[in-house]
Amino acid sequence: MSIDFSLIIPELLILSSFLFVLLLLIFNNVTKLKWLSYFCILAVIATITLTFVFKDRMGIVSDNFLEVSKISNFFRYLFLFSGASLLISLIVSKVEKPGIYVLILISIFSAMSLELSSNLLSLLVFLEIVTVLSYFIPTLKFEKIDWLAYLRYVIFGIISTFLIIYLFSFIYGMTGSFSLNVEITNIESVSLLFIIAIIILMAIMIIRLSLFPFHYWFPPLAKEGGFLTTLFFSILVMPANLLVFKEILEKYNFLDFKFTVYIVLFFLCLTILFFNIGAIYQKNIWKFLAFSNVANICLILVGFLYYQYLRIYNMSVYNMFFISLLIYMISTSGLMIGLEIYRIFKLKNNWGNFLEDIKGGARATPILTLPLFVLLISQIGIPGTANFLFKYSLIKTIIGAGGYINLTVSIFLIINYLIIFYYYGRIIFNMFSGIKKDITVNSENKEIDILKKGLRLTISLAFIIICSAILLILGIYGIINTKFYEILMNLF
């Protein structure tokens, strides 16, 4: 068993920086937080550069454990991006607990290694590292935590982990190996095991992505957890879980029967509808965003199912599955950081009813308004933004496939598009309407002060402006060039 360490240099860099920060925390006083945060961001930037330098080096790192491929490189970028935005969010919200930097670095490492794993055990271990770290994130706001939501989150996390182990025991029984590259050959003889495995997989998926009956897994926690918890879950924990399901579904062909695929599709469509209707009635901004993000993840999963099992998509649209995940990450992280900046500089206290609090936001913060507006319309999927291309081509291909079921799915998606248009349009409308008198807006924080606040604001502002610019450029260029997804995928 030979190991070529040069293939996992980016991961090793993140791991070494984690150890460095840990040593710093142990042997030094923890007052140099600013220094720590900039060091972490530098480490992430260095890792992105190294991933790009070594992108052409592909192969198996160690026998039957880790493998580097084009798709794994893409996911490395994705998780590095989410790590970078999490670090920027720490700088924005001035988190005074230095241990969280260690936590973020180790979660980036495990999420990056998740895609490299070609073994069920390493897949489980890296997913568990991300999940276990997610148990500690909400406790950072110790006095404000919603204990019931937190306990529910922890217990269902533990139950779903045990269910994953139970599922893996069946896979081991069917294949005789933990490797992801082994095919299930004698399905007939183990058909009962196979059906049980499918049911368990669906149960895990429902819990881990907090779909309809288990919708209280993540959104209630986001309500009290606030900015950092919601961001961590939306851009790191949920994509990591989505990645694991993609891997298992792709490698073991669990949904080979069309009937089961249609059941899952119907269920996902209902969940999207349910979450979008639920989002309309939310008054807490983080819970609202949690609902919206779960619906987004479900939409990405619908696209994946259409490619993987119904064979309607061609290869360029398969690339679009990855690009849609990228777009989701960029728009979500940009929007959340933008809203947090708005809260810090324009609201006296925490968010109340966010629709009231955001009234007159356009006049109060002209610098923030433009990127926030772009991020909001990108969430809707208005033509000219990147999200439009994904939604449009998904609905177009489903309608083009024909058949009653596909037509029903497309109608569901169109209804959902209208609902999303309503609730994000409402925020945009309130942003551009007049300031309500009974809302206290900080008069001391004028526009010029934002630039004087120093490096932390400049970094975060630059981040959301870059995010919105990427979404706009992708959206406009995607309309002009139809083969744009293929070009973009070749970059990774």
Next chain:
Amino acid sequence: MLSLKNYLYISTIIFCLGIFGILFRKKFLYKLISSSLIALSAIINFISFSYFLYPEKVFELTLIIFIIGLIIMQFAIGFFVYSLVKKEGKEIDLKRRDPFLELNLKIANFFRRK
């Protein structure tokens, strides 16, 4: 002598008991202990499969021991969280109104007003 089927039946019964406990017990600790039954049934599955179907694969057996370690880690975290909340003096009962009941109540109130 017991065959593979017998072991699988036993593990399925234990699994069902675990699911039953999770569904019908409301306390955090009971749910945690019920979920331990699922882990137990998974371990029985692993061991029985490797003993009856793949006795020659030693490497996989070592990985199973690793998985057992992972299960123990999960328990440690569960009990840590339990003790953490207990210290705070909070009620550790997972009963609560469904958030979507609020929506239903709103709709009901709307029609009542009319």
